[in-house]
Amino acid sequence: MAAPRRRLTTTVGIVGGGPAGLMLSHLLSRAGIENIVLEKRSHETIRTTQRAGILEAGSVKMLTDTGVNGRVVTEGHRHEGIDLRFNGVSHRLDFQDLVCESVWLYPQNEVFVDLAAARKRDGGDVRFSVTDTQVLDLTSDEPKIYFTDDAGEDFELHCQLVVGADGSQSICRKAIPADVRSDHFIAYPFAWFGILTEAPPSAPELIYANSEHGFALISQRSGMVQRMYFQCDPDEDPSTWSDEQIWAELQKRVDGPDGFTLKRGPIFEKMVLPFRSYVCEPLRYGNLFLAGDAGHTVPPTGAKGLNLALADVAVLAKAIESFATHGDHALLDAYSDTALERVWKAQNFSFWMTSMLHSRADQSSFERKRILGELNSVATSRFGQQYLAEAYTGWPHG
Ligand SMILES: Cc1cc2nc3c(=O)[nH]c(=O)nc-3n(C[C@H](O)[C@H](O)[C@H](O)COP(=O)(O)OP(=O)(O)OC[C@H]3O[C@@H](n4cnc5c(N)ncnc54)[C@H](O)[C@@H]3O)c2cc1C
Structure with missing residues (x-):
């Protein structure tokens, strides 16, 4: 017993x-x-x-x-801010200036x-x-x-x-x-391919990049470890991607006339994060x-x-x-x-x-242009920027 x-x-x-x-x-x-x-x-x-x-x-x-x-x-x-990057151009949102928060x-x-x-x-x-x-x-x-x-x-x-x-x-x-x-409940038709890399930071703050190839997030962890993501198919198998392919995919999503170049290093973690x-x-x-x-x-x-x-x-x-x-x-x-x-x-x-920054596989030219119009509306309007900054830095507790 x-x-x-x-x-x-x-x-x-x-x-x-x-x-x-x-x-x-x-x-x-x-x-x-x-x-x-x-x-x-x-x-x-x-x-x-x-x-x-x-x-x-x-x-x-x-x-x-x-x-x-x-x-x-x-x-x-x-x-104290993030970069919204689209059409290969970065637009900084200064949270301190917009909502006095970080x-x-x-x-x-x-x-x-x-x-x-x-x-x-x-x-x-x-x-x-x-x-x-x-x-x-x-x-x-x-x-x-x-x-x-x-x-x-x-x-x-x-x-x-x-x-x-x-x-x-x-x-x-x-x-x-x-x-x-x-x-x-809703599921999204895409996921994030996330990596951790042993490299110096590519930028001092997070970059949220929309591009015709899909979304990328250039983030940081510490002086020598960085976290980056790019939009992928939910069924993607990270083990089939070489470091070279991953860097090429990330780089083409942040390419622009300013010549912004990611700082590369060995990738020691790869994972796919579903969106729900x-x-x-x-x-x-x-x-x-x-x-x-x-x-x-x-x-x-x-x-x-x-x-x-x-x-x-x-x-x-x-x-x-x-x-x-x-x-x-x-x-x-x-x-x-x-x-x-x-x-x-x-x-x-x-x-x-998510909707503003990602692209759907079946996206029409109208939808692509509309999204760019939306990003432009946010990036060029103090009120648009303020909504994003307020929500991102967090509404007051209680
Ligand atoms: C890969 C990844 C990346 C993410 N990135 C971000 C991000 O960039 N920004 C962000 O804000 N959020 C992010 N999130 C989400 C964030 O991590 C979660 O929202 C957060 O962890 C929620 O905290 P929690 O305590 O509610 O749940 P959890 O952190 O999941 O903690 C729940 C705990 O319960 C334990 N548990 C489960 N079942 C049982 C059981 N039966 N008995 C006892 N213990 C149990 C688990 O082991 C776990 O430790 C990410 C999540 C993942 C998976």
């Missing part, structure tokens, strides 16, 4: 130790609310997985002002390192490498999470609230019956709350995914604090609507940036 599960109790059980789960855990602990984070991957796997890289001003403030640490400011790179280039795995270190420093309970996570009794007053820890022991965690911060393949979201949630827009509505089922990619995903063009995850938990932490300390349900009841207001603005922004 299998040994009985060991019983644990806490106020908030958090499934997923990505940016959403760890930041929520940090904020709750600061408010004196007990919580346990269950994460299926190892610390080392998450630490070495490259994902997002641009933090909005509000995300940076969350990391610094809530006492995670200040590494984002001392080791991240403040970017973004920070700071890789997601460093955000993870900082959050995990802060949880450890503050005595947080984060369990890595758990398996067989299941969420149960979500509409009762005592929902549970079953899991097996890294030593193979089976547990049942009894909580007052469960938070699903378990990413785009969320088991928590899947536990919500299909007839009580709406899945709003998805929102689950509502972000609540009984005493289960969804946050971050578990509740919504955006295409990466607007750099919103990681930032939305942090914005969700800023709202959710306040709601849980009000419930746990005063027994007040009002903010918890409002959580889904409050968070989704920002999510839909970000969905619109990400969709708009």
